[in-house]
Amino acid sequence: MSYGMSRLEDEYYEPEGQDTDGSSSVQVNDEFSKLHNDIFHMTRMRSGLSESIYKSMGTNRGIISTAKLLSGREVDCSGKGKFSSGDRAFVLGRYVPMNGPKILDRMDSRAYVSQFSADGTLFVAGFQGSHIRIYDVDRGWIIHKDIHARSLRWTISDVSLSPDQRYLVYSSLAPIIHIVNVGNAARESYANVIDIHDGLDFSQHEDVQYAFGIFSVKFSSDGRELVAGSIDESIYVYDLHANKLTLRLPAHTSDVNTVAFADESGHLIYSGSDDTLCKPLRTIHQNN
Template identity: 60%
Template sequence: MNGTASGAAAGEMGYAMSRLEIESELCDGGKSIHEANNNQGSNKPLNYLDNEIAQVTRLRSEPHERLSQAVPGRRELPVSTVKMLAGRECNYSGRGRFSSADCCHVLSRYLPVNGPWLVDQLNSRAYVSQFSADGSLFVAGFQGSQIRIYNVDQGWKLQKNILAKSLRWTVTDTSLSPDQHYLVYASMSPIVHIVNVRSTEIESLANITEIHEGLDFSADDDGGSFGIFSVKFSTDGREVVAGSSDDSIYVYDLEANKLSLRIPAHTSDVNTVCFADETGNLIYSGSDDTFCKVWDRRCFAAKDKSVGVLMGHLEGITFIDSRGDGRYFISNGKDQTIKLWDIRRMSSNTTCSPSFGSYEWDYRWMDYPQQARDMKHPSDRSVATYRGHSVLRTLIRCYFSPAYSTGQKYIYTGSHNSCVYIYDLVSGAQVATLKHHKSPVRDCSWHPNYPMLVSSSWDGDIVKWEFPGGGEPPSSSKKRVRRRRIY
């Protein structure tokens, strides 16, 4: 944002957060990140990252050095918001306002752990749930053919109830177009359907109340049948990229209304694909063959040749999330870890064997073997590894926390053990665990601007966690779920 907008936003945020700080410190009216850390005694922090991303994260989420000096000449962290406000009033930083890093330092101290408050409850497994890029909409997809879109700005009003067409097994993924006019949804089928989100019809029944146009991802020459695990719009909204059960990456041209490219990308299911940054040139993919690969769209003429591979997971990849800078991303693996990657460490060697253990197991119904937990990939190129959650039964997802409110200083993930885990990116410490659900939490989503996180589970519950200033339920959520305590 520009300097004027940043200054105004910082001023408003500083004023609002001063009330939160005072209530938290004087009245104990909430849980800060430091209290959450104190409750995680059994989860010792890892060694701090000695990497460029650690420095960048600190620059984005730590206050100005003069605002962090309780004693002149000595820098102290964490810095209370009250002290930062006093420093701002005395113009210690010489700017007369909070910077975006100052604001991130304040907001990131208050994790969305209060609640949960019930958003919706269905008698069907929730598979996907995501905020739109601006946070105004929230999309939840269920195994029972329903996809619900809620208007967050209007008190979580149901904006659209979509009954999916020709569903096979479940809704495996959804994606909103950049302008939030269209939604694509996928299942275990080569046909991806697209729906007009802005139409006036609330009940969107496929080809009854609305047309759900089918985008055929199958290649004309082989006629094979496969399912699509992951689907994403390009940043310009003109294309859709998908990862499939036939080991391939597909690109569909929406303007030409045809499949434009198929890449035989891996040697097993491609469970996840995403764009590296806003340019849309680089694509990351993750597969059950244990590899994360990087693809350059400018070099797609070499269809089966990635620009690099990243090795380190011992089992298949369930999800990838990009930091958005074209360098770093995280991946969730069936080896029960999240790994942080720097693509500058990628290798050109894709022929090494992914199997290193003598054990046999199937994550769909077996627990992870104890003897495998201490194993390490001999060619691990990851920057850091995070442990504590469980990745079993389904393709559980993980994400960076929002850049605007936290400086991306956390990563968070669902888990087979029905919880949501939040880790500190730099230290590796488990800073919060959200407990409510009764079944695996496959997906969760942190609001891009506010301390609000929504989790969805196979128990059919969609619930939100927040950090309200006075500890009162948000006005848009009158019903609070009390089945579980929060730790």
């Protein structure tokens, strides 16, 4: 897997007047070696068995049967009383669904985007006809919230729930992302009629020269920031507490179709683009 560098990182690692003794190249290689290790360890933590499981089973990275893992959990071999999220991902990764598919709901326009909440209790679907529906998975997939979107351009291109599941943001092919409170009791949410759907302007950056659309948006793990991928080949970061755009990364050479914060720090972003590249990008703020 190859990694590309954003223009911002290019400028950071290639200062004017650098000498040609190879020290700059070593610095870049060291940085990307560290980045590769960070990604490896994060992936392993989130999709592999924890160290406590291996220790309690008395094995060194060998194959452990699912039955043995479940038996160990019941007698609390790990000392934690339950599987970690990585343990659960490891066990579930051995199986594929056996039942379905079945139709749960039907709308009069195309479903364009869908995703589960982080804990799997809610499912969000965005439709081309200005609708977003949130389904309660634990209660038989009943409609938890029916949202009528505001200022839609062509379709709902992405949705994201905040970590506490109180807020939802949605994007379309416009530079404005809307945020709505979905934590209240009302099932219906009409933009600026029943609920206020605040607009967050992602075209505030001084380098933006023309209107663009947003393909992807995600909350940070603490709910304080949004990251967005756009049609202008860039990645944007928006500070919700400060209510302003804080970063623009011209990271690709074509549309950025998907983005996400990689970890809790907010300093590493994953992105995927029509230029056929998936990139891990470190965000470099001026105060860092």
